Amino acid sequence: MRSLARSATFCTAWLLVIVRKSAAEIAKIAAAGRILADCLDMLAEAVKPGVTTLALDRLAEKFIRSRGGVPTFKGYRGFPGSICASPNDMVVHGIPGSYEVRDGDLLSLDVGVTLHGYVADSALTVPVGAVSDQALALLNVTRASLEAGIAECRPGHRLGDISHAVQEVVENAGFSVVRSLVGHGVGRVMHEEPQIPNYGEAGRGPRLEVGMVFAIEPMVNVGTWDVYVADDGWSIFSADHSLSAHFEHTVAITEQGPRVLTRRRSEEEGVAGGAVGATA
Ligand code: MG
Ligand code: MG
Numbered sequence: 075m076r077s078l079a080r081s082a083t084f085c086t087a088w089l090l091v092i093v094r095k096s097a098a099e100i101a102k103i104a105a106a107g108r109i110l111a112d113c114l115d116m117l118a119e120a121v122k123p124g125v126t127t128l129a130l131d132r133l134a135e136k137f138i139r140s141r142g143g144v145p146t147f148k149g150y151r152g153f154p155g156s157i158c159a160s161p162n163d164m165v166v167h168g169i170p171g172s173y174e175v176r177d178g179d180l181l182s183l184d185v186g187v188t189l190h191g192y193v194a195d196s197a198l199t200v201p202v203g204a205v206s207d208q209a210l211a212l213l214n215v216t217r218a219s220l221e222a223g224i225a226e227c228r229p230g231h232r233l234g235d236i237s238h239a240v241q242e243v244v245e246n247a248g249f250s251v252v253r254s255l256v257g258h259g260v261g262r263v264m265h266e267e268p269q270i271p272n273y274g275e276a277g278r279g280p281r282l283e284v285g286m287v288f289a290i291e292p293m294v295n296v297g298t299w300d301v302y303v304a305d306d307g308w309s310i311f312s313a314d315h316s317l318s319a320h321f322e323h324t325v326a327i328t329e330q331g332p333r334v335l336t337r338r339r340s341e342e343e344g345v346a347g348g349a350v351g352a353t354a
Contacts, residue, residue, distance in 0.1 A: 092259055092267050094285030099192065100326045100335070103261045103287060107194035107324055107335035109141045110187040114198055115338050117157070117185075121200045123177045127159035130183070131170035138187055146186030146193050146264050153308065158184040163315040165252055165293050165301050167308045177203035180213070182320040186264055193264050195289040196336035197322035208296060209317055212249060216294040216319040219243035219272070223290045227325050227332035231282045237274030240292045244272070250299035251292060252318075255310070260289040260324055282327050287335070291322030
């Protein structure tokens with residue numbers, strides 16, 4: 075998704091530049107995050123059997139622009155949508171289109187918002203009507219793994235602590251984390267250093283410092299962690315076509331610990347679609 079070559083030309087060892095944002099910059103990312111969180115809550119309400127992913131895309135774009143923001147994904151490397159909408163065994167990067175949401179589906183919605191030059195990135199997976207027990211367990215585990223990763227976002231911890239925490243929750247539940255797609259730094263642009271894998275060793279990697287802002291985004295499959303890219307060049311599916319879920323938040327590291335900049339009101343209220351449930 076991005077070039078990593080430039081920094082390597084200046085240094086024989088790998089030069090990892092993790093931008094630290096000022097409090098003023100974090101406030102700007104939070105303002106983008108407020109619009110994004112409200113957009114995801116709106117979309118989750120709009121997901122009903124029969125609605126197309128293109129209709130959801132239009133709703134999202136209208137919502138974001140009505141609040142003064144710009145849908146970050148639109149035109150990003152040629153991506154045609156304002157959102158990514160990925161049903162069932164599609165992991166991420168689904169292009170909105172004619173797909174009609176059905177009862178029993180899981181639909182992953184990933185959205186970026188740019189406001190006054192600052193970017194927030196967040197995703198959730200919505201159950202449509204009555205879904206299987208396995209699907210519910212997948213949602214709960216993926217959400218819980220994101221929260222476990224967020225809890226490690228403290229000054230003095232290391233990047234690997236985030237990765238390890240996510241992996242542990244997922245694998246303890248018998249599911250698998252996608253290996254070839256990662257979280258990332260975010261804020262001044264959508265994809266910044268560092269890459270944040272959803273698996274790894276605790277105590278490894280760069281130390282976390284106040285002002286770092288990360289998009290943490292576990293992508294979790296019921297079956298194998300292996301994935302493939304479809305012929306459209308964007309959609310990514312689980313290799314065995316097992317169900318997949320994706321939750322993402324933009325998180326700032328502060329003196330007091332993690333500050334989630336994309337927290338949805340539905341999560342704060344603990345209603346369906348947002349509650350952090352017990353792991354299965
Ligand atoms: Mg995202
Ligand atoms: Mg992201």
